[in-house]
Amino acid sequence: MSYTKRYRKDKRTRKKAKLKKERIFALIILIITFFVLGAAVRYIISGRNLETEADWVTNLSQDVNDQYTNTLVAVVDDSHNILKYITILNQKEDSEELNTIFIPGETYLDTPGNDFEILMESYSKGHIDLLIDTVKDYLGVSIHNFIKIESGVYSGIKNELNFISDVNHDKFKTQVLEKDLKEGDIQKIFTDHLTSIENFYNNTNERKGFFNTPRVRKYIEKQIETNFTWDQMIEWIDTTVVNANENLVAFKLPGEQEVVNDQKHFLPDFDELEIIVEQYFSKKATKEVSKDNITIEVLNGSGVSGVAEDASDMLEEVGFDVVSIGNADNFDYQSSKVIARKEPRKAAKEVALEINQADLLVELKDDFEAMVTVIIGENFEDN
Template sequence: MKKFLKVLIIAFICFVVVMTSGTYIFLNSISKGDSYSHEKPVSEDALPKKKERVNVLIVGVDAKDSKSSKYARTDTIMLATFNPDTKKIDLISIPRDTRTVIRGRTKKDKINHAHVYGGINLSMKAVKDLLGVPVHYYVKINYTGLAKIVDDVGGVEVDVPMDMHYYDPKADPPLKINLKKGRQVLDSNKAMQFLRFRKGYINQDLGRIDAQHTFLTALADKLLKPQIITKLPKLVKTFNTYVDTNMPITTMTSYALQAKDIKLEDINMITIPGESKLINGLWYYIPDMNKLQIIIDEIFNETYDRTKNVNTKKDTDLKKTTIEVLNGSNISGLATKIANKLRKEGYNVINISNVKGIKYGQTHIYDRKNKLDDTKKIADLLGVKEIEIDINMEAKADITIIVGSDLER
């Protein structure tokens, strides 16, 4: 799990880099219409035309260089599908332990073994057979590119939720973590410390997942800003060093131009449905093929409701989001009024109290545990224009609201 999440971040980032750097590569003639190599695996499917949907397999390999990654197991497997008409990207994540058919094997196996048996070519075929859709191109990366990307963009600003201290001289490379709590810009070294730390979270891996999601969002958002154009020369060099793809530069350029206005909210991340199961002493992820087929059909027929993953929550999900409402206005009963309003909407208010010593004219809403979607919905509900991210996995509530006198209406 710890390696998978690290490479997942790299895979997502490298796809963003592909879409944003294609034009620069083309204009600077790094390659005059050719791919990076003349000996790349070719899709067995007909390639899409300019305005047709394109599907790109993204695999992350936990290896230090391209040589050692050639037939290594893939830690991350994702299919990125981009519709030039809607300007939407769907990233379909496939757990590496997914039990599926691999061509040439007599029995079902873990899908990440396909790369061991037949390299990226067999991986493309395995994903095609599982999802039932064509795979046109691939992007393969190794995790060491992440540190370089962080430095290329000038570091990434995150709020470190706690002091992080850990040392493991036997790790490869040796792991020494020494970070102070608070908002700060992480360089490549500190970013790797932040991403690899997991001992201090109350809920261990889940806390680490939340922290890594915060980092991913911050970095992806930075890569999608217009100012990134000044960083493209460095990013392109990193791309050439750490990324292997069979997508020609001219094709990459075409899609980059079509996707140039994509925002973070236009990228939808989905994990194929299923459950873990122990078979003959080994753990597998067993996909629910009926549910998967419905999702694939909806995505490719443009009937998939993306809001159910981002903006819309069922009542049962809302009840899982805990909220504390603190009265900072000195207006008696105002916090209770706001709490009751939230409860009517299905939210779980676990604490109503007062803030002592300070009078707040404006209301502050804090996302404490990576509940960004709910935080935004609550802000809209209360008419608060801005939210604040102050991650603290040890906080009692997922979201903290300090009610100001501006809500007296």
């Protein structure tokens, strides 16, 4: 074979090989492109799917108050159509303080025309939209955002996606509802629960890029209902849950568990609840009240000689203005009472923080001399 023919043949072979390589390379590029586009589309679709598109959700955004934002978190067991509990998290504008209150699903609702109804029933009858309306009416607050979450979501993520999680909603509820919790216990229980959620979020972020994979998003979309988009959810977690412990003010719904119709129910103390809601969760902006501007009458309700004077001295030492001391209508008060007589009711809350184990009540009287009445009961000697 001549050199010229061999050269032409080699050239054709090289050309075919080059074309083959170029086609393979182009095919690889095409496959990669479709893969990337597919992942992007799945990511975008997932981002859209988190936000609930029901018509009633749009009403939440119209319920905006410039001074604060309330987010309702409902923990449910949808397999049995049960509301386990809700928490409301309040963030005021220009404040790092995060206020939160725990309300169990078995909370009694003082509803006109019903013999006995509990909060759980509003969810089982009308799901999250009726629950939100019920809470708004029950507490007299606005709800701007909501997150409905399956109680087993964290254990489900742990099992299905092999993530580490020690978040336990049922354990949290049991701890909060324990009787005879000491001062500061509620705060610690909430802080520990938020810390476990924060640790879960941070650990999964480091390992997988939390919320950043279609598989994770697809699973979570089935467990959560919310008016947040994915970006808003991530921002809310970053600003609310992560590093919120230092600024957390936590409450349990005031009241006691009672057995009614052979079932355990939670009967709220509506007077104390009214003060908590107005101060920490409602539309009404209450200005800070300095202790020296809070006037108090102190009454002896236990019959122990000198107890009203001792309580008066204690309150004056921390800065309050005691304007009168006397005896109560009787000496049979087992526990001390702190009674709001004038607005702002926050003044009574400030006083109650100094009288350990006192009941917080509201009995407003416009012509009353003092802003707050303190009745010293028999349990005062244990303070």
